[in-house]
Amino acid sequence: MTAVVHTGLLTARALRQGARIPVFMVMNLVQPMIWLLLFGQLFRSVVEIPGFSTGGTYLEFITPGVVMMTAMFGAAWAGSSFVQDMDRGVMDRFLTSPTSRGALVASTMSYQAVVAVGQALVVLAVAWLRGARFGSTPGETTLGVLALLLAVVLLTALFSALSNATALLTGQQEALIGISQLITLPLMFLSSAVMDTRLSPAWVADVARYNPFDWAVVAGREALAASPDWGVVWGRLGLLALAAVVMGWVATQAFRTRQRSA
Amino acid sequence: MPPATRAPGTAIDAVALRKTYPGGRGRPPVRALDGLSFAVPTGTVFALLGPNGAGKSTTTKILATLSRADSGTAHVAGTDVARHPERVRRAIGYVAQKPVTDPMDTGRENLVLAGRLQGLGARDARARAAELLDRFSLTDAADRLVTTYSGGMARKLDVAMGLVHRPQVLFLDEPTTGLDPEARAEMWAEIERMTAVESMTILLTTHYLEEADRLAANVAIVDEGRVVVAGTPDALKDELRGDGIVVELAPGVPDDGASLAGRVADAVRASGVRDVRVEGRTLRARADAGAVALPAVLAGLDAAGLPVASATLARPSLDDVYLRHTGRSLTAAQAGSRSAAGDHAGAAAEEVAA
Ligand SMILES: Nc1ncnc2c1ncn2[C@@H]1O[C@H](COP(=O)(O)OP(=O)(O)OP(=O)(O)O)[C@@H](O)[C@H]1O
Ligand SMILES: [Mg+2]
Numbered sequence: 001m002t003a004v005v006h007t008g009l010l011t012a013r014a015l016r017q018g019a020r021i022p023v024f025m026v027m028n029l030v031q032p033m034i035w036l037l038l039f040g041q042l043f044r045s046v047v048e049i050p051g052f053s054t055g056g057t058y059l060e061f062i063t064p065g066v067v068m069m070t071a072m073f074g075a076a077w078a079g080s081s082f083v084q085d086m087d088r089g090v091m092d093r094f095l096t097s098p099t100s101r102g103a104l105v106a107s108t109m110s111y112q113a114v115v116a117v118g119q120a121l122v123v124l125a126v127a128w129l130r131g132a133r134f135g136s137t138p139g140e141t142t143l144g145v146l147a148l149l150l151a152v153v154l155l156t157a158l159f160s161a162l163s164n165a166t167a168l169l170t171g172q173q174e175a176l177i178g179i180s181q182l183i184t185l186p187l188m189f190l191s192s193a194v195m196d197t198r199l200s201p202a203w204v205a206d207v208a209r210y211n212p213f214d215w216a217v218v219a220g221r222e223a224l225a226a227s228p229d230w231g232v233v234w235g236r237l238g239l240l241a242l243a244a245v246v247m248g249w250v251a252t253q254a255f256r257t258r259q260r261s262a
Numbered sequence: 263m264p265p266a267t268r269a270p271g272t273a274i275d276a277v278a279l280r281k282t283y284p285g286g287r288g289r290p291p292v293r294a295l296d297g298l299s300f301a302v303p304t305g306t307v308f309a310l311l312g313p314n315g316a317g318k319s320t321t322t323k324i325l326a327t328l329s330r331a332d333s334g335t336a337h338v339a340g341t342d343v344a345r346h347p348e349r350v351r352r353a354i355g356y357v358a359q360k361p362v363t364d365p366m367d368t369g370r371e372n373l374v375l376a377g378r379l380q381g382l383g384a385r386d387a388r389a390r391a392a393e394l395l396d397r398f399s400l401t402d403a404a405d406r407l408v409t410t411y412s413g414g415m416a417r418k419l420d421v422a423m424g425l426v427h428r429p430q431v432l433f434l435d436e437p438t439t440g441l442d443p444e445a446r447a448e449m450w451a452e453i454e455r456m457t458a459v460e461s462m463t464i465l466l467t468t469h470y471l472e473e474a475d476r477l478a479a480n481v482a483i484v485d486e487g488r489v490v491v492a493g494t495p496d497a498l499k500d501e502l503r504g505d506g507i508v509v510e511l512a513p514g515v516p517d518d519g520a521s522l523a524g525r526v527a528d529a530v531r532a533s534g535v536r537d538v539r540v541e542g543r544t545l546r547a548r549a550d551a552g553a554v555a556l557p558a559v560l561a562g563l564d565a566a567g568l569p570v571a572s573a574t575l576a577r578p579s580l581d582d583v584y585l586r587h588t589g590r591s592l593t594a595a596q597a598g599s600r601s602a603a604g605d606h607a608g609a610a611a612e613e614v615a616a
Contacts (some may be wrong), residue, residue: 002381009378088364093423096326096356098348099379203406213354262328 001099014081015114026036028115032070032123039194040130046059049199056226060134063127063146065193067076070123071116071152072213075159075183075252079167079176080107086171086258095258105251113153120152134224139178148224154240155216161247168254171261187213192221192226212243267479272324272337273431274302279334281320281487287467294320295331295489302480305461309474312484312581313588319359321484322433324355325465330424339430351516352380354426359435361465363419365409372408372419380427389424392421414445421449421529425456429546431463434457438473445472448480471477471580471596480582483587495580502578502586506550507535511543512569529566533558537586543571548578 014130020023035212082104084243085091094104117147125143135141159204162183166175191197197205210216222228281295295317302308310318323329323336327347330510339353354510356362370391384401395404398418398519408416421437434453439444454477468474474481475495482492491498515522523540530538535547535555549555563570564580 006379009375013364013367013371013375013497016371020366085364088365089358091359092328092358093356093362093376096351096354096381097329097379098351098381099378259328259330262323 002098003103003106005257006100006103007110010109013109014107016051019084023244028074028119029122030120032066033126035069035128036063036066036123036126043194044197046199047062050214052240057132059127059130060132060224061124061196061221062194063132063193064136064224065150065217067120067123067152068155068213068216068220069106069193070119070189071112071156071216072184073180074116074119075156075177076163076179077114077176078112078160079165079179081111081171082164082167083171083173086167091222091258092262094257100217101252101255102248105161105164105248106254108164109157109248112160113156116152116156117149120149129209135228136226140228141224144225144228145235147228147237148220151216151219151223151237151240154244155213156239156242157244158212158247161244161251165247165251165254168258184213187211190214191217192218211241215239269611271304273306273339274300274308274465275337276300276321276325277323277335279321279327279331279336279563281317281324281331282567293544294487295324295334297334298484298488299334300489300492302463302465304463305457306479307457307464307466307477308486309467309478310465310467311469311471311480311481311584312467314569316484316588317487318484319435320455320487322356322465322467322511326354326433327351328356333443353430355427355429357420357424357431357432357434357437358438359439361420363408363416363423366407368405368407368420369395369411369424370404373422376423382427383396390426394425399448401408404490404576414441418443418445418449421452422571428460431465434464434471436464436467438468438470467482468519475580485588493581498583499578499580502548502582504536504550504585506578506582507545507547507549507552507556507573509545509559509563509573510571511563512571513543514612515543515568517542523567526563526568529562529568530559533560535559548582 036059039062042056043062046058082091095131128134135144163176166179169175186192190204191211192208193213197208197214215236219233219240222232222236277299277577279295279298281293282290283294285291285416297315298321300308300310310321312318320329324331325336327350330344338350341349341353343350345460363369364375367375373391373394376507377390378384382390384543392404394402398421400415400418400422403411405416408419411419417437417440420432424432424434432544437453438449441449450473453464453466457464464477466474466478478495480492481495482489484490491501492605493501511526522543527538530545533549533555535549536579537546538545540546545559547555547559556573556575560570560573569585
């Protein structure tokens with residue numbers, strides 16, 4: 001119960017501070033639109049390659065990919081608020097008070113989730129304006145969008161936790177750049193986010209099967225399909241949830257190393 | 263929720279604490295604490311004094327559960343800090359040496375959040391925040407971001423943050439460093455009030471001897487990770503037998519360092535004073551009966567052709583105690599401006615000419 005209250009209080013703090021930097025908020029919304037429009041234009045004709053799976057347009061294909069890219073790249077930076085709090089002595093104050101460790105991690109997850117859901121809705125709206133259509137009935141579309149947003153939340157939780165753990169273990173902003181360069185970027189290319197893996201080398205498709213980022217992309221894309229295979233959607237969401245819980249636990253444990261080096 | 267068995271009478275009990283930090287990159291490890299022990303009676307102020315790097319902050323971090331000792335035990339409010347840190351955290355307030363407030367929140371938001379995380383309800387937290395802002399004269403700045411605060415205002419807010427939940431034990435790591443004399447005096451009054459009215463136990467670290475002398479019932483001087491001497495300020499001063507003699511030579515005397523020091527020491531040799539130290543044109547010495555020794559000192563200097571600008575006789579100060587036990591004068595260790603209340607205790611010169 002305490003942990004839930006603390007998560008709420010700390011999430012409110014993050015949102016309050018985010019709102020104090022409007023430029024940041026605007027950038028958060030503009031960036032996914034740029035990706036959507038850029039990728040959409042650059043690769044528009046790949047759908048004409050024989051073997052490309054989707055029946056729809058390329059814009060419809062990459063919309064869930066761009067949603068998940070935005071969520072993952074944003075969450076990979078979640079740890080920077082921990083680094084900042086550590087530099088500012090705010091973290092030490094939390095750690096010498098009864099503040100729940102789990103809530104510290106959970107609050108960065110939920111803050112990132114709020115931002116990522118907002119971004120996802122903007123991407124969906126822009127795609128719709130550009131002619132993309134998802135689901136076959138209004139009911140299906142709503143359900144599909146909700147499932148996609150759930151995937152966004154779980155993906156965000158997983159990468160926020162990874163980023164937090166890295167921040168706690170290293171205390172360095174530079175290490176977070178490392179995550180972006182060495183983990184999230186390769187994960188993006190080793191997935192079906194912008195390219196059907198059936199057209200990639202076979203090993204890419206193999207790797208993608210174990211790629212949590214691809215789980216989110218597949219779940220989101222399937223959920224928005226004309227006739228979704230819900231087994232695939234729930235299967236991927238389950239895997240993502242499991243990964244997020246494990247990584248969240250790891251991040252919470254990482255507070256111990258902070259105590260050893262303080 | 264309530265703290266378990268509290269050893270009656272002792273709020274903080276540290277026994278043989280040792281802590282070594284890795285040196286990193288091939289450098290040798292740093293021994294921060296080397297068997298440090300002390301005890302603080304409930305409801306009193308205890309001051310840790312010591313030069314930079316002595317281990318004062320390391321000690322408070324271990325007691326506040328932020329850090330772990332390699333060996334030794336510590337109890338705070340009757341609870342073992344290593345075994346039940348979560349219980350200790352409910353009983354303490356911790357104000358670190360560095361700022362602890364969030365610069366991107368307002369003063370009020372900082373206090374309210376701290377109160378709520380300590381378990382106060384929304385209404386109580388708001389009321390408590392308003393009360394503390396008022397007590398530390400921060401009400402006018404309450405709704406401004408802390409980034410816009412002056413150093414002194416931010417420091418006052420730091421201390422207020424440690425008080426939100428009325429802790430039983432409060433750790434203040436250099437609470438008044440960087441405050442102007444007026445703000446420091448306010449802070450002292452507030453600390454005195456907290457121990458008197460709220461019967462709070464306070465562990466204070468400081469470089470200001472006047473601060474320890476005025477606030478602390480007990481003082482421990484820490485050097486190289488160990489308590490070198492502890493006791494009440496008066497008992498420590500009494501330990502230095504006799505009176506202190508301070509003689510300033512006239513400004514006309516050429517200050518050529520070691521050679522002047524040698525001449526002065528030779529000139530006063532016959533006067534029967536001890537612990538002679540010469541720093542620049544200042545001579546310090548101790549004598550069992552200062553009133554008898556002082557004329558002899560002046561006569562000796564006169565005979566050596568060293569004119570005198572002023573001469574004073576003083577009871578031993580904590581500065582003398584500090585110097586005696588750490589081999590260092592305090593001024594070198596001090597950052598920022600001195601208190602205006604600087605009596606003889608504050609007048610020590612640079613490094614000791616050993
Ligand atoms: N996190 C750390 N990592 C490595 N070494 C540390 C760390 N914290 C402290 N030390 C070292 O431990 C020793 C004791 O430091 P500490 O901060 O306790 O001193 P202090 O008495 O508070 O000094 P000051 O008066 O300057 O605040 C110093 O040599 C310091 O360099
Ligand atoms: Mg210190």
